[in-house]
Amino acid sequence: MATITRVTPPPTPAQLDALAARVGAILRERGWWLATAESSTGGLIGQAITSAPGASAYYVGGVICYSNRAKELQLDVPAELLRTNGAVSAEVAVAMAEGVRRRFGAEVGVAVTGIAGPDGATPDKPLGLHYVAADAPSGSPAVERHVFGYDRAGNRAAAALGALRLALDRVSVAPR
Amino acid sequence: MSRPPTEGELVAAARRLGDRLGRVGWQLAVAESCTGGLVGHLLTESPSASDHFLGGVVCYSPAVKCSLLGVPEELIDRVGTVAPEVAEALVDGTLARFPAAELAVAVTGLAGPDGAEGKPVGLTYVAVARRGEGARIERRIFEHARDGNKRAAALLALEIAGAVAGE
Numbered sequence: 001m002a003t004i005t006r007v008t009p010p011p012t013p014a015q016l017d018a019l020a021a022r023v024g025a026i027l028r029e030r031g032w033w034l035a036t037a038e039s040s041t042g043g044l045i046g047q048a049i050t051s052a053p054g055a056s057a058y059y060v061g062g063v064i065c066y067s068n069r070a071k072e073l074q075l076d077v078p079a080e081l082l083r084t085n086g087a088v089s090a091e092v093a094v095a096m097a098e099g100v101r102r103r104f105g106a107e108v109g110v111a112v113t114g115i116a117g118p119d120g121a122t123p124d125k126p127l128g129l130h131y132v133a134a135d136a137p138s139g140s141p142a143v144e145r146h147v148f149g150y151d152r153a154g155n156r157a158a159a160a161l162g163a164l165r166l167a168l169d170r171v172s173v174a175p176r
Numbered sequence: 177m178s179r180p181p182t183e184g185e186l187v188a189a190a191r192r193l194g195d196r197l198g199r200v201g202w203q204l205a206v207a208e209s210c211t212g213g214l215v216g217h218l219l220t221e222s223p224s225a226s227d228h229f230l231g232g233v234v235c236y237s238p239a240v241k242c243s244l245l246g247v248p249e250e251l252i253d254r255v256g257t258v259a260p261e262v263a264e265a266l267v268d269g270t271l272a273r274f275p276a277a278e279l280a281v282a283v284t285g286l287a288g289p290d291g292a293e294g295k296p297v298g299l300t301y302v303a304v305a306r307r308g309e310g311a312r313i314e315r316r317i318f319e320h321a322r323d324g325n326k327r328a329a330a331l332l333a334l335e336i337a338g339a340v341a342g343e
Contacts, residue, residue, distance in 0.1 A: 042220030043213025050212030061236035
């Protein structure tokens with residue numbers, strides 16, 4: 001999996017809102033529902049999605065799964081997967097996207113898990129490491145690895161943008 | 177307040193709530209409808225959020241309020257989604273879904289630009305409950321644009337939760 005690192009300034013709220021509105025327009029056109037599973041972003045993606053009036057036509061809601069227990073209880077992420085791979089892993093990101101899509105009865109699930117900082121880095125998991133995942137009718141779940149180099153707020157905004165970009169990519173593909 | 181709260185005011189309120197939760201040793205969970213995740217976002221601006229914030233449910237659609245947070249469908253049919261009874265049912269449902277939570281906060285409202293359910297734009301209910309105790313419910317009608325109404329609703333949720341945690 002390629003690591004995508006961005007060196008430009010972190011995205012602004014206006015950029016997030018604009019991208020969320022683009023995702024929303026496609027969801028509306030396709031008649032699909034979106035659900036979000038947010039760990040490190042804490043609700044920022046939902047906030048951006050619901051900045052658009054009329055978001056209730058395509059956004060069902062989501063889970064803010066800040067704790068591991070919430071990932072298990074609210075999203076059916078297997079405890080075993082959290083133990084073996086850790087919460088910040090591609091496998092958990094995909095399980096979160098699949099879980100939220102299933103739990104919320106949505107066509108599209110988007111998930112983020114990461115280490116926003118300033119603490120939490122480990123020898124194999126650097127500060128700013130994030131996985132974003134999207135599960136849509138257009139194919140198997142997509143996941144991307146990012147390592148952002150901003151401060152906590154910047155990393156969170158960048159992770160939200162990364163998730164929305166991946167969602168845009170997946171919903172732009174015609175369903176199978 | 178004649179203007180919507182600023183980012184600084186929101187972050188400060190979230191920090192105050194976080195401090196109080198830390199002091200009393202309570203864990204918090206949230207249910208957000210009209211705020212769409214803003215309360216969770218603000219609470220997790222602080223690096224120490226994981227000490228006291230478990231997470232929550234963004235219950236944007238009526239169906240999610242029922243299926244995931246146990247709000248009776250019959251209640252929504254009768255009073256709509258923006259109602260004190262629904263806010264109360266949302267905090268009860270949040271405490272049920274997050275067994276480790278000592279405190280839950282729920283917010284439901286009409287951010288706009290359109291009203292619904294025969295109710296005005298800006299109408300917002302916040303409910304806060306400590307486990308085993310009755311909910312405190314607050315009603316407001318905010319008169320900002322959509323974004324401002326969401327911010328004002330989030331601030332109210334943070335303040336009421338902070339008040340309950342500080343009692």
